[in-house]
Amino acid sequence: MKRHNFSAGPSILPGSVLQKASEAVINFDNGLSLLEISHRSKPFVDVMENARSLALELLGLEGKGYKALFLQGGASTQFFMVALNMLEKRAGYLNTGTWSDKAIKEAKIYDDVYEVASSKDANYNYIPKGFDIPADYDYFHCTSNNTIFGTQMKEFPNSPIPMICDMSSDIFSRKLDFSKFDLIYAGAQKNMGPAGTTLVIVKEDILGKVSRKIPSMMDYKVQISKGSMFNTPPVFAVYTSMLTLEWLKDLGGIAAIEKENDKKAQLIYSEIDLNPLFKGFSAKPDRSTMNATFTLANEDLKETFETMVKEAGINGLNGHRSVGGYRASMYNALPLDSVGVLVDVMSELERKA
């Protein structure tokens, strides 16, 4: 039976990418596996260089003073790596959910953090607006898409200080003026590849301004100078990410995938709004195109709904424990058809109830 994978992360990858990645595990270069050749060999150095330049190209950031790095430790490592490299006195953070909150907690280890605004008062079901960013802070940090709560920033402030963004769950999904950001980071395991690598896009001229000593592995400048190969990189995760970026480029890049993502989001949200058995969790203007969060209006239907979901081959629909209910994660590789199958189940439930 065809599976429809709504997993929040690690999540669906294009079938052609999985095929090529698995072939490379057996034979990548003259009978040798991708996993058993030196990361310093030309075939792998080419992979790393290609992955780095594709990331910049797709974001429209080539030749604009940015570098792309594929690092390890997940987006969670970026929570403190950003602060180590950038936080001298005080930074401003927008608190829009669990992941922002964790970024704040880690940055506080190094210095002062000020929450410019927070939506904690309403269990993070909206994105705060109209906040000020003090011009004398070191940087401003935000989270573009809140994977758990299903909210997404639709507009970004004109920050007077470097703007840093955790784009883990919506990178490469929609057109944005990426040059507004000075540093972007994203764990690969949603829109880009397998778990194990984190993409960091950094504008070089914001670095080197803090007085503390930074361990080499944690120093963006060191990582840049070594071409993202200060130590052995996660070769499989980087290769598979490169394949996904190639897949996206062949499709027509971010502009093309954004159209698909908008169609998927429209389909699911119109069902949530029209079907009286379901309630959307997040505030309408802030609804995420990547993660749609919703609950059942009547919990008595839980078992029936979940059985129908299972029978339709739908995977990964459970909501995060802090929201409950359901979460349909619709990353780039999820076909519109899969959302159609879910919406059919939801409307079938209405007919049955």
Ligand code: PMP
């Ligand atoms: N930020 C966001 C927005 C996330 O969704 C996640 C993971 N779901 C993280 C950070 C943490 O990522 P990692 O597990 O790669 O550390």
